[in-house]
Amino acid sequence: MSHRTKRPRKTLPTGIAKVLKRLHYPLEVILLCVRWYVAYSLSLRDLEEMMAERGLLVDHSTVHRWVIKLLRVFEKAFRRHLRPVGTSWRMDETYILVKGQWKYLYRAVDKAGKTIDFLLCARRDTAAARRFFEKAIARNAAPQTVTVDKSGANLAALQAINAERETPIKIRQNKYLNNLVEQDHRSINRRVRPMLGFQNFRCARIILGGIETMRMISKDQMLAPKGNNPSAAKQFYSLVA
Template identity: 30%
Template structure:
């Protein structure tokens, strides 16, 4: 792959970050992003957009992760089945009580070892929660009993139709939409990088919604300003 310096000389970083932001924020293909940019007089090929995403997605995701507030004492965890390159994988996700995605991990299995790996990642990044809400999967309970740091937490197991599952189920929606738009994921490493960036970009939008009153969010001026803030926040 070519070095990123030619892109920086030809295109301002604001255009690159806007193109990289569009792809995970909305269920668009590279050709859709190409057409949107062409409508604004920016001629760029879909191959270049793909290379931009490969090069800059991890950097932008890491930058946004450091800007997120470390809050929330209630975790909601869930896993969904997805196909990557024709092979079934399990997408493990955790959100807090505000709907902010804490972490997301693709794994081949849906067992105790996979649950332990995911929980260990979360504990290495965040403080120990007061409550963890999961479904009836036995792997969660076995892992929580094994980890000494989680012995005192309140583990709540809920059924899939329970209302407290809404937060985690809503967090899966952007991934499902993008999966349909791409006609399936193809490479596990690239898919993991894309999902990390998608989660951070979505968090930026959700975090603003939790602290701004509804009547202000409904104004056109506010929505336009917020759209610009989301684009600008990805500068690396």
């Protein structure tokens, strides 16, 4: 049966309400599809079939539209509830296929494995690495130590940043110590694999931001009221509360 009939919705924050204004499906269906897409190794057609099994006629292109419209709002809301990260960072980049070409997802975690930040870049060079570090520092404050691999570009980016700082960041180049972030890439790559590459850079950035947000929630990086221990799903849905 079709669920295109409008239903009354609870009062939502202005930003969320504006995005949902023309999405004529039950809110719980929209949120479920968006969460499943970023949390699990599912394609859009997988979700279309799963919804059909539940009597919900939702085209895969409709799910994609929900994903693109909502994930930016979710990521922005999540940033307001992010726990502080450690001051010892591990930074590395992984490959992401966009429109048939490899692009580079810069990522960093602290020594406890908590995600610090991420940035999708078209190139893998000193300028891209510096943009990533500047973004991560602006959001989290400067670390005491950053561990990178033997990449000359990453080293040069950190040295350029240190040249402008009174207190330099300690730089370590150690592949063994950087295994932590390399292992963490796997969860992102595993989720991206069923997508068979992104069609454009904008969609890639939005969807990767949603995947990273869901991953951080699963790592318990979202602040919750004292005494509460909500599931990752409830934390994700709370971002529209």
